[in-house]
Amino acid sequence: MTFLLIASFPDSILHFRGPLLDALLARGLSVHVAAPGLDAGSQWYEPLRTRGITVHDIPLRRTGMNPLADLRTLIDLWRLMRKIRPDYVLAYTIKPVIYGSLAATFAGVPRRYALITGLGYAFQGDGGQSRGLWRVLARSLYRLALRRVNKALFQNPDDEALFRTLDILPATTSSFVVNGSGVDVAAYAVVPLPASPRFLLIARLLGDKGVREYAEAARHIRSKYPHIAFTLVGWIDENPDAIAQHELDGWLADGVVEYAGRLSDVRPAIAASSVYVLPSYREGTPRTVLEAMAMGRAVITTDAPGCRETVVDGDNGFLVPVKSVSGLVAAMQQFIDDPALAGRMGGRSRAIAETKYDVHKVNQSMLEQMGVA
Template identity: 45%
Template sequence: MRSENQTIRYRIGVIANTVFSLINFRGPLIKAMSKRGMTVYAFAPDYDERTREAVRALGATPVDYSLARAGMNPFRDFADLLKLARQLRELELDASFSYFIKPVIYGTLAACLAGIPRRVAMIEGVGYVFTEGERFGLRRRVLRTLVVQLYKVALKQTQRVFMLNPDDRKMFVELGMVDPGKVRLLNGIGVDLDQFIVEETSAETVSFILIARLLKEKGVYDYIEAARIVRRQYPRVRFTLLGSVDLNPGSISQEEVRAWVDEELIEWPGHVHDVKPWIAQASVFVLPSYREGLPRSTQEVMAMGKPVITTDVPGCRETVEDGVNGFKVPVRDPAALAEAMLTFIRSPHLVAPMGRASRRKAEQTFDVHKINAEILEAMGI
């Protein structure tokens, strides 16, 4: 294994679906690659001047490419794939690193067409088409079948596939989407423990925050219903919802969210560039998701010493030791979620020790520098 400071000659393309994720989720990894002397090209479809400079500050070269982040238009997607393959070929890369569903599928296939010798993918979660909701309609079943076939083709062209929880690995292997020998399980994507530090709040006034893209599958409706239940007994409890509406088919509408704000049920700042001040002023983090990879939001709040209420589902259950750093509740059960919230309201002395337990677990498990070193070692660089 190479030491972290060993300079190497290596050209790699990191292919994302948004520049926000490049900066906020892949930033430390890009820095680690650059520190080793690698030439990093950061591909995203939505650059502006500010984000270009932010990516350059990480040590990478920003590259625009065409990607329809939502929807499945085969003609548009195929045309984009060919354009990306030409871009990759011109750069004469040694490796590609793709994450999120479309970059993994089309980015990997484009890298193969471009003759890039080493192709690596990261599956951060199974996504909308694999998340079981109350209704799993014909459209989603058809889309799921298509995505399974596309994953089979794309992941066959990889040398390494990173995944974040054993349930996702099991699903991908059982559906024949990936060779189990290619999979490397990680403890999440990690968080910079020097940036996300503990800031304890007053135990006298318990408040709650949910940070997520505003998708039904994130359990937003369950959070809202649980807030209503709690408010009937404790009308002054503060609930914050942090995140923006999305292009995803499972997105909640902006009109719905504004109605909750008008009802004075929640505070909704929308999408913010820095979540740390919002985490700092909350007592407890809530994520009633239906399924996750291993959520970065939970890793961040744990690093900042917050207890967590989450669902007992893949990707969420790994973050909480029940009764130690928070509580696990059944999925799609607002009453159980509300009861867990009420436990903190009635026993505010639980917030601080459970928050300290979260920080300990983050230090043991979610250190981004350790995880990135593991990624680079597994990639053979």
């Protein structure tokens, strides 16, 4: 039996799906992965190959609307599937789901699955004309693709309900909610908290991730408590919603945040923090929150789809309104006023991570839903 995984970020394959791929290999399946940037010279090529996985580099532009480029993606995926004849196809993120599902249908793949890991640029914000056009097109293409999958997997119930309400996911297509991508609770072990409060945000530097709100909350807190540190980890994305370079430069010049750039391993950054903050407007299930929880960190996040599933307000962290700088400041202030709070809430985070988000439990659920387990 052959299993094909289709992704848009090559670095997400091992980081987010490595344990799932290992589970498939352990069950005797021939495992293939396809994503852009997986040529023989890429940093991910050999790590995947040495795992026993067959690697395919595909032309896929993760963002933007280019009909000719997207048609090429569809055709190349169809050709790949005609060549390797997979029994299963699982695609995640918007373009792999759309074009991977359609190609799998045209190629006659018997078992086709879509994993909706978040709604992204096309579904968020008021936007302008370009976002509105992309929203209409994305929803139409999603609807076309999801009518042809055996099952759609979601990472939170709000996204599943929205797809049903908008008729993007038809009544004829079954669906299931999994607990995010999961986290390896052994690899993300608990480490001691730093001596003084340190806040951390790890994200692509997008407006919809709440990066601006985080910076403004940091500015407010540091005006009263200049010894408290705020770290920002991530990179400026090609997404149209990306933070501008001059904004980041301004925050650094003003001493608002410490910027660590893009990290291949975020565990040292989490270890150096006491509270993890994600003011996102909407998520699937935020992987960085799960990693911070596994390492025993309290969490401040928004009362938004995907985010609210990870925090029991007042137990392992605080939920704040979306786009609320004052809400972030008030939550941060509680950790400053009560230095022991981060430790108590961090312990609860670890317990929730072990019970609900252990990657092996999550993957077992996914495999059962796909009929592999």
